[in-house]
Amino acid sequence: MIKVENIHKSFGFKRVLCGVNLEVYDSETLVIVGSSGMGKSVLLKTIVGLVKPDTGSVLIEDINITKCSSSDLHLARKRVGYVFQEAALFDSLSIFENVAFGLRTLTSLKEDEIKQRVRRCLEMVCLNNVESLRPSELSGGMKKRVGIARAIAYKPRYILYDEPTAGLDPVMSDIINELIMYLKKHLKVTSIIVTHDMKSAYKIADRIMMLHEGKMIFDGRPEETRQTKNEYVRQFVEGSTRGPIVADKNF
């Protein structure tokens, strides 16, 4: 279980997270939606320990990653995979080395097992014969899929996805959605997904939360999201410019 308690985070005078609380249960898929710049990525980075909150705590099972020893932090990182918005592949390494990186640092697998695991993970994201290529030789969508393969390679219990389907074509988006559902069904993986893609959210989510101006303003199942009277959620789901979420039109 991942538990976030009363997280506050500011960058200079800009308050990004103002008392965020959430709990994600084992094998659950939580989708966090919200307008751009509302702190969704910062929240994910706080959960994985890349951003230190001003106050509050993040519990990954029994480890409070906001104040734990480096060995505990290493243990927590073994349990959590992170899919970056822009893939964040290592430019100087081949695709094989990228996917194998976590297997070498976080597991004690032998080279043969690593080779098999890398191939299997790349197949799961529909990539074949790319092992020897460099990230610069791949398209944006392919890089994204390699990023997902790298995050799932060492079989973490929790995977955090930062906009996993952004920049992918509709068919590939659906393949990624089915991969997330497959990981949940067969490996009991718990997922937190930040996305704007409501079609994907409805398909994969057990629960949808909405973050607005640093606060969680909605928490409900997909069908509750569809029927909610919360004006912010309705405006966001409908993708309308009319409503309480202010969008400046300069044309």
Add this chain to the structure above:
Amino acid sequence: MVLKLLGNENLPEGGRFPSEGIENFFESSESMKRWELFRKSEIKVGLFFEKAKKATGSIVSFLEGLGKAVKMTMEMTVYIFKGGISLKDTALQMVEVGWKSFPIIMVTSFFVGMVLALQMGTATISFFNEPVYLGMIISFCLIKELGPVLTAMVVSGSIGAAITAELGTMKINDQLDALYTLGTNPIRYLVVSRFLACFFMLPLLTVIANIVGIFGGMFIANYLWDVPSNIYFSEVLDFISLLTFLHGFIKSFFFAMVIAIVACHKGFNAKNGAGGVGIATTSSVIYSMVFILISDYFLTMLLTTLNVK
């Protein structure tokens, strides 16, 4: 107070007041003059505080950067002494530092030696009517000062800049964060190997630069000033002692530390996209050069006091 009473927004450009509604205040030219004086003094005070705020901000950010660099150096030192250094990565970086810098070091140090021979030959001819002590003067200048400092400058401009640009790009593209999520500390994975490569390769490059520079000097001494090679080299060897050699050699280790730490620190703290990487790279080279020259003075003072001269 007057500004509060009247409101800033009513002031047109140039700071003059509209005459409507404030006749009582501006009815005499004396009041007008006093107002102008008050306004000018207020602008000066405002500018002073603005400048003071900027200066304070710069000092704070410099100290903050210094603190981060010290923290990074301490963390790196712990990793080096704890072991677990990747020999493969360190060897690759050593090849990178040595191989990339070698041609440029050869060319620059050869020409530095030639320039020294030209200048010293001209100077000694004007004093003694013949070119004398060229070997001694050139080897003195090169081994003690120009060799270590110029090699450090060249390495800082080539390798230091490349390290900052590479790490800065990794920072901008979230690759450093990705390393953390994959259970790897970027300081251990990226800084240690680069630091060790600079630490061991810069002194080696300095020795090569000294030798090539002395040969450059010999070339001009021989062909332009007709100083026989054996005379030139006997002067060089008469002058060079182990302590003389160590004077420049020890300095190059310190310069290597300055280059590696500044380059890695600037790369790790790059921000604001591609432009930010450019700024970080420029500032890495500038800071390295300034710190090299400042530390050169203090190291020379220290080594001279310790009789390493």
